[in-house]
Amino acid sequence: MVEALRTPDDRxxxxxxxxxxxxxxxxxxxYEGLRAHYVDAGPRDAVHTYLLLHGEPTWAYLYRKMIPIFVAxxxxxxxxxxxxFGRSDKPVDQAVYTFDFxxxxxLRLVERLDLRDITLVVQDWGGLLGLTLPMDAGFAPRLSRLLAMNTGIAVGTSPGQGFEDWRAYVVAHPDLAVGALLKRSVPTLSDAEAAAYDAPFPDVSYKAGVRAFPQLVMTEPEMPGVAISREAQRFWSTWDGASFLAVGSQDPVLGVAAMERLRRTVRGAPAPMVLTxxxxxxxxxxxxxxxxxxxxFAQDNP
Incomplete structure (x- = not known):
């Protein structure tokens, strides 16, 4: 049994x-004994299902401005x-967190909910993981469209010094101030919104996953996840589904250059929408x- 913490609901x-x-x-x-949380909004029999995958160090709250648009x-x-992260349980041992974990x-969540006609919506680690999901034979037939933001496919090379500095920063700050980080990155964020990003983490003992993600990024060829990510590159280079890319240009690590690399990988992908x-x-x-x-998407399939 994996030892894990559960954030109190009142948070x-x-x-x-x-x-x-x-x-x-x-x-x-x-994952027996671990409770996973997810938001499930809109009709269960909808034509399109939007699978929204967050990254580091956020949770589903990150998508609060997109969820109502997709539901509408x-x-x-x-x-x-x-x-x-978020309302899901938090194993206390950092070694539990791996790429495959x-x-x-x-994959198990998608299977259990039997999601179909999926529009895969990804950012940050949501993309590093989510873009490899079609390599599973059970997932590929469920995939319909792609919406990717500030992410990429990691195949064993470093994104650059900006990322290395971030990785070192997390090591040096094991009790990462998540809300303050979001507030610095998004100056328009209110104090209450910044506090919402802190909500999952009552104290440092809840942050093993936050500490783990930067260390898992596949910056060396032998790291777990590299082989399947290379297979994913080949998949997306021959994919024939609709895609849409967007990028916040002020991102020093996964900004315009990174999204241009992803555009060149995804067959038929348009130039990214750039939010300056x-x-x-x-x-x-x-x-x-x-x-x-x-x-x-409506233009692609009127």
Whole structure:
């Protein structure tokens, strides 16, 4: 049994622009004893299901400005929290968090909920993991469209000095001030919104997942996740589905250059929508991105 902490429910009460009832799974194969949280909004029989995958060090709250847009379009939205984040349980041993631990969780969740006609919506680690999901034979037939923001496919090379500095910063600050980090990255964020990003983490003991993610980024060829990411590159280079890319240009690590690399990888991907006043957490402008993506998808399939 994996030792894990569970953030008290009262930490999530009264968060701004967040009135979604929590949904939980507690018996996913391989994750018995761990409770996974996800948002499930919109009709269960919708034509399109939007699978929203967050990154470091956020949770489903990151997508609060996109969820209502997708639901209003008639879609179903499923936004899971990775283990170690949000309302999902938080294993205390940092060694538990591996590439496969996170990836397999997403696959089991999709299978359990039997999600179909998926529009895969990814950012940061949501992309590093999510873009490899089609390598699973059970996931590929469920995939319909892609919306990617400030992310990439990691194949064993460093994103650059900016990332190395970030990785070192997290090591030096094990009790990472998540809300303050978001506030610095998104100056328009209110104090209450910044506090919502802190909500999952009552103290440093809840932050093993936050500390782990930067160390897991595949910056060396032998790291776990590199081989399947290279396979994913080949998949996306021959994919024939619709895609939409957006990027906050102020992101020093996964900004315009990174998204241009992803555009060249994804067959038929258009030039990214560039938000010059946004950074890494471009979902804080998510209403703009979601509307533009829906308009582009409608043009592709009128």
């Amino acid at each position: 999530f009460r009264g968060l701004p622009d967040w009135d979604h009832e929590p949904s939980y799974l507690e018996d996913l194969p391989g 379009s008639g879609g179903r939205v499923v936004a899971p929290d990775f283990f170690g 996170h990836r397999d969780y997403l 006043d946004a950074g890494h957490f471009v979902q804080e402008r998510g209403d703009v991105v979601a509307r533009a993506a829906l308009a582009a």
